[in-house]
Amino acid sequence: MKHExxxxxxxxxxxxxxxxxxxxxxxxxxxxxxNAVLVDGVILNGPIMDSKAGEKLVEEACKIIMEExxxxxxxxxxxxxxxxxxxxLKQILDLEMRDTGESHQKILQLCRDxxxxxxxxxxxxxxxxLYAGIDYYSLVARFITEALNPSVYTYEVSPVFLLVxxxxxxxxxxxxxxxxGDGIFNPxxxxxxxxxxxxxxxxxxxxxxxxxxxxxxxxxxxxSEECHYSMKKAASFLGIGTENVxxxxxxxxxKMIPEELEKQVQRARKEGSAPFLxxxxxxxxxxxxxxxxxxxxxxxxxxxxxxxxxxxxxxxxLISRKHRRLLHGIHRADSVAWNPHKMLLAGIxxxxxxxxxxxxxxxxxxxAEAAYLFQQDKFYDVSYDTGDKSIQCSxxxxxxxxxxxxxxxxxxxxxERVNRALALARYLVEEIKKREGFQLILEPEYANVCFWYxxxxxxxxxxxxxxxQKLHQVAPIIKERMMKKGSMMLGYQPHWGKVNFFRQxxxxxxxxxxxxxxxxxxxxLLAKDL
Amino acid sequence: xxxxxxxxxxxxxxxxxxxxxxxxxxxxxxxQVLSKLRELVGWSSGDGIFAPGGxxxxxxxxxxxxxxxxxxxxxxxxWDLPRLGxxxxxxxxxxxxxxxxxxxxxxxxxHLVRxxxxxxxKMIPEELEKEIQRVKGSEPLFxxxxxxxxxxxxxxxxxxxxxxxxxxxxxxxxxxxxxxxxLGMPFSPxxxxxxxxxxxxxxxxxxxxxxxxxxxxxxxxxxxxxxxSGLLQRCHGVGASYLFQRDKFYDVSLDTGDKSPQCGxxxxxxxxxxxxxxxxxxxxxxRVEYLLEQVKRREGFQLVTEPEFxNLCFWFxxxxxxxxxxxxEFWDKLGKxxxxxxxxxxxxGSMMVGYQPHGSRVNFFRQxxxxxxVTRxxxxxxxxxxxxxxxxx
Numbered sequence: 001m002k003h004e005x006x007x008x009x010x011x012x013x014x015x016x017x018x019x020x021x022x023x024x025x026x027x028x029x030x031x032x033x034x035n036a037v038l039v040d041g042v043i044l045n046g047p048i049m050d051s052k053a054g055e056k057l058v059e060e061a062c063k064i065i066m067e068e069x070x071x072x073x074x075x076x077x078x079x080x081x082x083x084x085x086x087x088x089l090k091q092i093l094d095l096e097m098r099d100t101g102e103s104h105q106k107i108l109q110l111c112r113d114x115x116x117x118x119x120x121x122x123x124x125x126x127x128x129x130l131y132a133g134i135d136y137y138s139l140v141a142r143f144i145t146e147a148l149n150p151s152v153y154t155y156e157v158s159p160v161f162l163l164v165x166x167x168x169x170x171x172x173x174x175x176x177x178x179x180x181g182d183g184i185f186n187p188x189x190x191x192x193x194x195x196x197x198x199x200x201x202x203x204x205x206x207x208x209x210x211x212x213x214x215x216x217x218x219x220x221x222x223x224s225e226e227c228h229y230s231m232k233k234a235a236s237f238l239g240i241g242t243e244n245v246x247x248x249x250x251x252x253x254x255k256m257i258p259e260e261l262e263k264q265v266q267r268a269r270k271e272g273s274a275p276f277l278x279x280x281x282x283x284x285x286x287x288x289x290x291x292x293x294x295x296x297x298x299x300x301x302x303x304x305x306x307x308x309x310x311x312x313x314x315x316x317x318l319i320s321r322k323h324r325r326l327l328h329g330i331h332r333a334d335s336v337a338w339n340p341h342k343m344l345l346a347g348i349x350x351x352x353x354x355x356x357x358x359x360x361x362x363x364x365x366x367x368a369e370a371a372y373l374f375q376q377d378k379f380y381d382v383s384y385d386t387g388d389k390s391i392q393c394s395x396x397x398x399x400x401x402x403x404x405x406x407x408x409x410x411x412x413x414x415x416e417r418v419n420r421a422l423a424l425a426r427y428l429v430e431e432i433k434k435r436e437g438f439q440l441i442l443e444p445e446y447a448n449v450c451f452w453y454x455x456x457x458x459x460x461x462x463x464x465x466x467x468x469q470k471l472h473q474v475a476p477i478i479k480e481r482m483m484k485k486g487s488m489m490l491g492y493q494p495h496w497g498k499v500n501f502f503r504q505x506x507x508x509x510x511x512x513x514x515x516x517x518x519x520x521x522x523x524x525l526l527a528k529d530l
Numbered sequence: 531x532x533x534x535x536x537x538x539x540x541x542x543x544x545x546x547x548x549x550x551x552x553x554x555x556x557x558x559x560x561x562q563v564l565s566k567l568r569e570l571v572g573w574s575s576g577d578g579i580f581a582p583g584g585x586x587x588x589x590x591x592x593x594x595x596x597x598x599x600x601x602x603x604x605x606x607x608x609w610d611l612p613r614l615g616x617x618x619x620x621x622x623x624x625x626x627x628x629x630x631x632x633x634x635x636x637x638x639x640x641h642l643v644r645x646x647x648x649x650x651x652k653m654i655p656e657e658l659e660k661e662i663q664r665v666k667g668s669e670p671l672f673x674x675x676x677x678x679x680x681x682x683x684x685x686x687x688x689x690x691x692x693x694x695x696x697x698x699x700x701x702x703x704x705x706x707x708x709x710x711x712x713l714g715m716p717f718s719p720x721x722x723x724x725x726x727x728x729x730x731x732x733x734x735x736x737x738x739x740x741x742x743x744x745x746x747x748x749x750x751x752x753x754x755x756x757x758x759s760g761l762l763q764r765c766h767g768v769g770a771s772y773l774f775q776r777d778k779f780y781d782v783s784l785d786t787g788d789k790s791p792q793c794g795x796x797x798x799x800x801x802x803x804x805x806x807x808x809x810x811x812x813x814x815x816x817r818v819e820y821l822l823e824q825v826k827r828r829e830g831f832q833l834v835t836e837p838e839f840x841n842l843c844f845w846f847x848x849x850x851x852x853x854x855x856x857x858x859e860f861w862d863k864l865g866k867x868x869x870x871x872x873x874x875x876x877x878x879g880s881m882m883v884g885y886q887p888h889g890s891r892v893n894f895f896r897q898x899x900x901x902x903x904v905t906r907x908x909x910x911x912x913x914x915x916x917x918x919x920x921x922x923x
Binding site for chain 1: 531532534535537538539541542543544545546550551552553554555556558559562563566582583584585586589593596603604605606607608609610611612613614623624625627628629630631632633634635636637638639680681741747748749766768770771772773775777778779780781784791792793794795796800803804806807808809810811812813866869870872873876882884885886887888893896
């Protein structure tokens with residue numbers, strides 16, 4: 001129903017922009033003209049929003065978004081970031097939220113400013129995180145879901161998105177190698193890991209759901225020392241305790257050592273604690289390493305432990321026939337976390353937890369059967385109301401953007417992307433080996449290329465504490481310079497006794513070979529005088 | 531529309547506000563918005579973070595409360611802690627139960643406090659006191675008061691509950707996911723009891739979901755904390771060295787992402803900020819007021835209870851059942867009316883409204899108007915349509 005009546009414009013304008021000035025006059029006019037009623041001082045009829053003005057705003061904002069973000073996304077001559085110090089940026093943005101609203105033009109200007117000073121994660125030279133680039137299909141899907149604003153808890157309220165989620169989960173399960181299974185989309189890999197931990201705990205001892213952990217034996221879980229920090233956060237959140245995450249040593253390539261896992265499990269048993277879960281990582285955050293899943297699965301089977309594979313980063317390698325061997329054995333996992341918003345550019349957030357069990361374990365573990373939402377007397381098959389499997393109530397339709405991408409590109413299109421990203425990483429590695437001053441930390445098997453840059457002044461220095469201390473300071477300085485210049489963004493970190501090194505991550509299909517060359521040239525340039 | 535523009539922008543920028551370096555604008559914006567929300571709650575300082583939903587915000591509150599009382603539980607876990615006691619009203623949102631299960635506290639240790647029959651749905655403070663005394667064997671920790679319950683839309687009496695919490699040293703969390711947006715109103719609307727407009731200033735933490743009444747778009751849920759000593763960071767932070775390096779070239783206290791149990795996170799603050807800039811605090815408050823007034827016009831349908839907020843709960847009694855209130859099958863038959871009408875309206879596609887059973891009451895409709903585009907004619911249509919669809923039942 002459209003409410004197009006110009007006699008309303010006076011009232012709407014007064015309420016929408018200048019709440020106090022013209023209301024008194026307009027009220028009388030409107031009461032006379034329209035069949036309105038006055039209740040408790042408020043006029044009732046006609047909407048309180050000017051839809052026409054709103055639609056115009058959306059159109060104009062979209063135009064700005066198209067011009068300033070989407071069309072510039074793959075332009076390497078644009079800056080990756082427009083660095084400003086925080087205090088300065090606060091002033092520029094005029095962050096304050098006031099009592100009265102601001103004008104249409106001002107709002108559009110604010111949009112422009114937000115874009116200008118935000119980091120362009122779509123840029124081909126943004127390598128800072130485990131996500132990058134832009135996928136146009138995903139973007140379209142996201143605009144659709146934003147405009148529809150659905151919540152995926154029941155079939156009645158979000159029929160399409162619910163069915164889509166089901167179909168996507170089924171497809172992902174196929175790639176893991178299970179015949180059937182269950183799953184759900186979550187707001188983040190950290191949350192997926194949390195789900196898996198809780199599920200494993202529930203399987204181990206279902207009464208914990210009601211009774212809690214108090215008075216029970218100490219639960220213990222195992223993860224590699226290279227695992228994502230969400231394991232610690234999850235352990236703490238779930239009441240298990242960060243101390244009870246036993247970190248397993250990794251080899252020089254960052255992979256969990258199965259013999260060490262066996263040792264730790266034995267140790268935990270001897271202590272009288274209750275081991276219940278092993279989390280293997282397929283694609284670690286810093287080094288991009290893949291734990292040996294087959295051997296780990298053997299140990300889990302032997303000891304009756306739940307095997308969760310955190311494949312948030314590396315899971316997308318399953319799509320590539322060439323590279324899926326990295327995850328060999330994943331079908332033996334009980335649960336898998338896989339984030340298409342990383343390597344597959346599905347758009348933040350898009351994170352699935354897949355579960356091998358098909359007996360409704362996920363639902364049993366998480367449901368609360370709220371009567372106002374999951375009524376059993378609906379007129380359709382209520383097993384479609386999958387929202388009760390979640391710890392969330394309202395939930396975003398995160399599977400849809402992945403689905404649309406998959407429909408557009410096909411498995412082969414997605415596979416091509418993964419293959420290309422890894423090929424580019426390989427190219428970079430070969431170039432690094434050729435160039436003086438660049439030292440590879442380890443031979444990567446995925447898309448993480450970790451290396452030091454040793455500036456000329458340090459190259460003749462002897463290996464010793466002074467050398468490492470000086471080298472440690474190099475990466476932060478180069479990073480500062482690249483950000484202030486806006487030419488690219490690359491992450492660095494210290495790691496297990498190694499001083500600050502760069503972690504280059506290749507993801508986006510918009511990245512070219514020239515960008516890889518540029519990366520090395522630019523580092524050399526920025527570090528000339530160090 | 532402003533929030534929608536903000537959402538399109540958020541999608542296109544496609545980033546996670548964990549550090550200033552990767553999302554400078556969004557990080558500053560989140561801090562600004564949280565600060566404004568805290569101001570409306572009545573705090574001049576404090577902490578907070580955006581979470582993916584009110585359920586999660588409630589769980590954060592539970593976790594922070596537990597950590598504050600038992601800091602070592604973060605590392606040691608719960609297994610050697612005494613049994614904890616959590617309290618919420620019978621009308622509270624189900625995320626309290628889900629949270630208790632997830633956090634390893636146990637749903638048995640959530641004690642649901644009886645609500646008032648007269649002012650239907652409000653937690654009875656005396657009953658809360660009784661429950662706390664009753665579970666003295668375990669360690670009472672946390673009370674969740676609800677400002678705007680899910681079904682009936684009632685507001686727990688915060689002052690009385692705060693007194694009890696102060697007396698027993700319990701953490702007071704106010705789940706204002708639904709009702710929080712009342713706080714944006716510049717004045718108390720006429721005809722509503724003052725109690726329900728009470729700002730939750732005495733709370734230790736508050737959940738507030740602008741994605742509900744302020745229509746900002748899923749998801750947008752703020753977890754607000756009164757503490758400003760860094761409790762949130764100490765509770766959740768692990769200082770991952772690949773993300774939260776200490777040797778960055780800017781003030782790293784801006785890297786607020788470690789305060790959350792999440793790593794990657796959506797930038798939910800932008801859409802709210804744009805909306806607020808466009809409409810102003812007063813504009814937001816006025817929307818809420820308009821909706822309230824709409825609801826107060828009763829149309830002769832049988833109300834389940836006098837609405838305190840904007841949840842209008844009622845039964846439609848078709849002609850065939852009228853006058854039969856005393857017959858034993860009346861309620862049974864009435865319970866089948868709402869589902870049948872719901873099916874018809876969905877198949878027709880004319881409108882959608884929720885129903886549910888609640889406590890001992892059979893299925894009734896819960897009408898909630900959050901969309902400012904709704905007019906009086908829409909409400910007339912709503913009632914006419916129910917009558918039409920349900921006439922021959």
